[in-house]
Amino acid sequence: MPHNISAIGVTEDGRFTDPDGYRIGALFKLCPWADMLRESFAEPVAASETLFLEPAWKAILSNKAMLPLLWERNEGHPALLPTFFEYAPEGRELARGPHVRKPFFSREGSDISLYDGNLRHRGPDEGYGAEGAIVQAYAPLARSGENHAVIGSWIVGDEAVAISIREDASPITRDLARFLPHVIVG
Structure with missing residues (x-):
């Protein structure tokens, strides 16, 4: 169930809870880790035992x-x-x-x-x-007509598992860029 981050509570032993007091076992967040780590909300993250579906180590890679x-x-x-x-x-x-x-x-x-x-x-x-x-x-992005495309890749271990293509009218890929995911099977 979606909640605003301000509605999330913290128990005395550092566990996150929903507005009804139930422990949050898994959490998907849209707030970037780099922003979230500046907030007081970040203090209990390590000890919370909450599974973040976008792991905190992504803050390092991003x-x-x-x-x-x-x-x-x-x-x-x-x-x-x-x-x-x-x-x-x-x-x-x-x-x-x-x-x-x-x-x-x-x-x-x-x-x-x-x-x-x-x-x-x-x-x-x-x-x-x-x-x-x-x-x-500077390395220009691939172009098709007036569009600029960037390829993202997902590697698990040493195996390619997926790619994505993001295409934008701007040479800087923005939040409304078109997104096309691909899964590699076999």
């Missing part, structure tokens, strides 16, 4: 500050783009050419900027970026 670290450890890997922290010397150098600026925490294209020497395109202004940003070498 943090774009991971990208410069991946590049540093795997420089030149064909699946990665050169990426640096915005104010690092390498980041300032990269920012002289075509690049993308991404806040550490943002969603659905918010506060992302594309540069080709000058600002070329900016995603919706949602106030992300106080924690910092990365700069990444």
